[in-house]
Amino acid sequence: MPLSSKDWHNIGDFSEGLASVQVQVPDNSVYQGYRVEKYGYIDRSGKFVIQPRFDRVEKFSEGKALFFQTGKNSGYGFIDSKGHVVVKPKYLAAKSFSEGLAAVAIKSTDDKEIWGYINEEGRGVIEPRFQYAASFNGGLAAVNCDQYGENCKAYIDRKGKTRWLAAFSSPK
Numbered sequence: 001m002p003l004s005s006k007d008w009h010n011i012g013d014f015s016e017g018l019a020s021v022q023v024q025v026p027d028n029s030v031y032q033g034y035r036v037e038k039y040g041y042i043d044r045s046g047k048f049v050i051q052p053r054f055d056r057v058e059k060f061s062e063g064k065a066l067f068f069q070t071g072k073n074s075g076y077g078f079i080d081s082k083g084h085v086v087v088k089p090k091y092l093a094a095k096s097f098s099e100g101l102a103a104v105a106i107k108s109t110d111d112k113e114i115w116g117y118i119n120e121e122g123r124g125v126i127e128p129r130f131q132y133a134a135s136f137n138g139g140l141a142a143v144n145c146d147q148y149g150e151n152c153k154a155y156i157d158r159k160g161k162t163r164w165l166a167a168f169s170s171p172k
Contacts, residue, residue, distance in 0.1 A: 009037055018043060018081060021088075025051050028167070041065070041083070050083035061096040064120070077104070087122035099137035101125065101158065105133075117160070125170035126160035 001056040012020035018041040027036045029150030041060075062113055064078040069089050077089030078097070079084040101117045106128050108114045116128030117136075131144035140163060145152030153166040 012057070012059055014044065015061065016081065018049065018060055018064065018065075020057045020059065021048070021052070025052050039067075050079070053141050058096050061098065062100065062120070063162060064097050066094055066102075076104070087118065095133075095135050097137065098137065099158070100128075101136055103133040103141070104128075117141075126156070
């Protein structure tokens with residue numbers, strides 16, 4: 001049975017012609033008739049063009065949308081406007097694409113969350129080494145520097161080089 005707007009539980013803003021919508025869908029893996037809430041995307045006519053199957057989503061940016069899924073292959077990844085997974089869900093956290101790069105977090109060898117950047121093909125272009133990383137804007141991104149426990153904030157360029165270190169940052 002097709003879903004109608006009265007079935008929508010949560011809605012997002014339109015971006016690049018699509019908007020996220022949360023609905024209940026069957027999940028018979030728990031028991032027959034069990035329902036879970038999942039996100040998909042509708043077009044401007046209200047028709048689902050990407051079926052609801054994601055646990056969390058963000059709006060489209062640069063032709064890709066960030067999603068999160070739980071289960072066997074849990075994590076953050078990216079889909080294209082057809083719903084195809086273009087970056088597998090393997091990240092602990094992530095931000096939407098901006099200026100061709102997306103900030104993504106992985107677990108470090110000492111079990112801490114560290115951030116770096118990937119390109120649109122999902123390849124790492126700035127290695128994960130930051131406590132936190134913001135999206136790029138005007139060719140720069142704000143980051144918390146390399147060492148945990150240090151008060152270090154800086155702006156990096158698209159090659160990962162520090163352009164400005166905040167005045168209150170402690171030197172290394």
